[in-house]
Amino acid sequence: MDDPATTATADRIIAVPQDRPVWTAVRRGVLRRCPHCGEGRLFDGYLKVADCCASCGEVLRHHRADDGPAYLTILVVGHLIAFLMHFVWVTFRPEPLVFATILTVFAVGLSLWLLPRFKGAIVGYQWAHRMHGFDDGR
Numbered sequence: 001m002d003d004p005a006t007t008a009t010a011d012r013i014i015a016v017p018q019d020r021p022v023w024t025a026v027r028r029g030v031l032r033r034c035p036h037c038g039e040g041r042l043f044d045g046y047l048k049v050a051d052c053c054a055s056c057g058e059v060l061r062h063h064r065a066d067d068g069p070a071y072l073t074i075l076v077v078g079h080l081i082a083f084l085m086h087f088v089w090v091t092f093r094p095e096p097l098v099f100a101t102i103l104t105v106f107a108v109g110l111s112l113w114l115l116p117r118f119k120g121a122i123v124g125y126q127w128a129h130r131m132h133g134f135d136d137g138r
């Protein structure tokens with residue numbers, strides 16, 4: 001955990017939290033690692049965020065990713081599928097049922113791969129910005 005630096009003023013000492021590097025935390029989240037140390041596992045299962053890091057003890061239960069990872073996944077997969085659908089149909093004219101089956105398998109597989117990575121990125125972003133209780137280390 002970060003030890004807050006202290007700043008002396010004329011009559012009192014104020015605790016100033018240290019900066020947390022945003023992109024480092026987001027990258028560690030994408031890799032499904034603890035945003036603080038980068039060593040411990042972020043998830044305790046497929047999408048359940050661990051209560052705390054097994055490596056450094058950072059409390060991770062303060063995240064509130066909510067529907068954000070699903071929105072980002074739909075945004076990316078939907079745009080990619082729309083482009084692929086248009087490109088492949090115009091270029092190759094595949095059999096419709098085969099084409100729909102291949103696109104469905106691709107879309108589901110890519111969504112399942114992206115979802116925990118986007119969730120990790122959002123948790124890392126929230127941790128770096130000290131959102132939703134990540135600021136006090138409780």
Ligand SMILES: [Zn+2]
Binds near residue numbers: 036037039040053055
């Ligand atoms: Zn950690």
